[in-house]
Amino acid sequence: MERGVDRRAFIGGAAGLAAGVLISGPGAIASRSGPAGRRPHPLSDVRFSQGVASGQPGERAMTLWTRVDGAGRRGTIRLEVSRDSDFRRLVSSRRVVVDGADNHTAQVRVKGLNPGERYFYRFEAADHATRVGRFTTLPGDSRQPVRIGFFSCQAWEAGYYVGHRGLAREDDLDLLVCLGDYVYERPFYEDDGVRRDRTGENNDGEVQTLPEYRAKYALYHSDANLRQLRARAPMMAIWDDHEVEDNYAHMRPGEATLDRRIKFEKRRRNGYKAFYEHMPFGPAEGERFRLYRSIKLGRTAELFMLDERKYRSDQACDEQIPCPPQERNAEGRTLLGAEQLGWVKRGLNRSRARWKIVANQVMAMALDAPANNPINMDQWDGYGADREELFRFVKAKRIKYVSLLTGDIHTFFAGDVTPTGRLAGEGGAEDPVATEFVGGSMTSRGIVDTIEATTGSPPAPSIQAGLADSAVVRSNNPHIKYAELSRNGYGLLVARDDQLDVRYRSPESVERRRSPIETIARFRVEAGTPQVEVLEPGP
Structure with a gap:
């Protein structure tokens, strides 16, 4: 349960609002009438157990989020936005509609704010209020440094969210980016997990219906460290597969479902809807549930967010290895789909930002x-x-300052990206055209454990030998400059005009509720040089 706020203190001073602040968004304005023209009434006897969040940052706008528990009907809550944490300098105080069709979540676009300014916000119903969240609007046409925290893969049962607590304590983050697997549709590490997931019809943690996916997000948001993180800075997220189903591709289901109860098409729709209900942003314009978009972070950086699940071809060779090059590199096999691939190529080419950061x-x-x-x-x-087309385009157009932030694989990597993925391709030597930082996982287990958990059998001995330690990985993959195979954690990126600075931060253990956080590696990318320099290798 979130910390309550005295109602008199909450509503006091509402007359001092700044002019020009607007609020918009689905169901956001209380003046909208309900059935038969009836105006919704204020809600009472409700709680805000999932906390607050902000997202989709702009120079003069921000989207604010919460969820109301126990509403039972359509009604209104109040949102306040202030320049100070005591809410004595209010810039907005407005009623907001919540409705059962969107799981009584509020997703409110606040406009008319000042660039590069910090604000505080909270929601209230009757005698209860949320915790106070904070955000800073984007700096506008500025070359000031941009600080991004990035994370992924936070399986509930695999560990405690000690990394989230550490990330929430990092100073002055402009943006948080989740790189996928925000929730897991079923447990994969329960046999030796540290906590239990009993969501789903069978109480086995596997969710398929919309109410079940909603319960999954409620479970994850019951963790105080995750709620604290969401309240501390604006957050954006991209989904991977587990927000719907392990290893699905476009309209093809994966193979890890324990007890399939509904058709995959409907399950995918349920997963997408629940995702957007619980995020502080909505779908991008262009199509229903569209995820990919870009966000300009001043003149220093632009963030390009990709969707590598919704449009992809099925995995090559049915994921069996070895897989011959003629199949995995076949024309027509796509990860992004033609429209998204064209969009990101145009975006990278037209971007006037110094650094092009790809989520x-x-x-x-x-x-x-x-x-x-x-x-x-x-x-x-x-x-x-797709890899060849995108990165040969980057090379041909001489697009510099491209760096990828990546999740999925539960391992810390850092290195250089070429059109073939390797420094020595089939046609000879390849020069790097971008850099990549793979941010490990918050709790999910490493490569070998995950392969066994998802397939039911351990990887072949030759693969296990190739993943035995960091030195072996780097020997087989000279484009990878850093590898840490056993730690969990998150990444911090600071983009400056002349360089990128990246740190990997890790708790000693995610199996203890309290564990110290330490820096395990540090990197630099000089402007104009698409190569990772390792400054402080891990132990």
């Missing part, structure tokens, strides 16, 4: 074990034609 679900660098034998057809290795 990317699956690894673009090759992962071979042994050398020249890719082991993961789920990543860009299984979609060679």
Whole structure:
């Protein structure tokens, strides 16, 4: 339960609002009438157990989120936005409609704010209020440094969210980016997990219906560290597969479902709707549930968010390895789909930002074990034609300052990206055209454990040998400059005009509720040089 706020203190001073602040969004304005023209009434006897969040940042706008528990009907709550944490300098105080059709979530677009300014916000119903959240609007046409925290893969049962607590305590983050697997549709590590997931019809943690996916988000948001993180800075997220179903591709289901109770098309729709209900942003314009979009972060950086699940071809070779090049690199096999691929090419080429940061679900660098034998057809290795087209375009157009932030694989990597994924391609040597930082996982287990958990059997001995330790991985993959195979955690990126600075931060253990956080690696990318420099290698 979130900390309550005295109602008199909450509503006091509402007359001092700044002019020009607007509020919009689905169901956001209380003046909208309900059935037969009836205006919705204020809600009482409700709680805000899932906290607050902000997202889709702009220079003069921000989207604010909460969810109301126990509403039972359509009604209104109140949103306040202030320049100070005591809410004495209010810029907005407005009633907001919540409705059961959207799980009584509020997703409110606040406009008319000032660029580069910090604000505080909270929601209230009757005698209860949310915790106070905060955000800073984007700086506008500025070259000031941009600080991004990135994370992914937070399986509930695999560990405690100690990394979230550490990330929430990092100073002055401009943006949080989740790189996928925000929730898991079923447990994969329950046999030796540290906590239990009893969502789903059978109480086995597997969710398929819309109410079940909603219960999954409620479970994850019951963790105080995750709620604290969401309240601390604006957050954007891309989904990977587990927000719907492990290893699905476009309209093809995966193979890890324990007890399929509904058709996959409906399950996918349920997963997408629940995702957007629980995020502080809605779908991008263009199509229902569209995820991919870009956000300008001043003149220093632009963030390109990709969707590598909704449009992809099925995994090459049915994910069996070895997989011959003629299949994994076949023309017509796509990870992004033609429309999204064209969009990101145009966006990178037209961007006037110094750094083009790509939020990317699956690894673009090759992962071979042994050398020249890719082991993961789920990543860009299984979609060679798309990788070639995108990164040869980057090379041909001389687009500089491209760096990818990646999740999915539960391992910390950092290295250089080429059109073939390797420094030595089939046509000879390849020069890097971008860099990539793979941010590990918050709780989910490493590569070998995950392969066994998802397939039911351990990987082949040759693959296990190729993943035995970091030195072996780097020997087989010289484009990978850093590898840490056993730690969990998150990444911090600071974009400056002349360089990128990246740190990997990790708790000693996610199996203890309290564990100290330490920096395990640090990197630099000089402006104009698409190569990762390792400044502080991990232990």
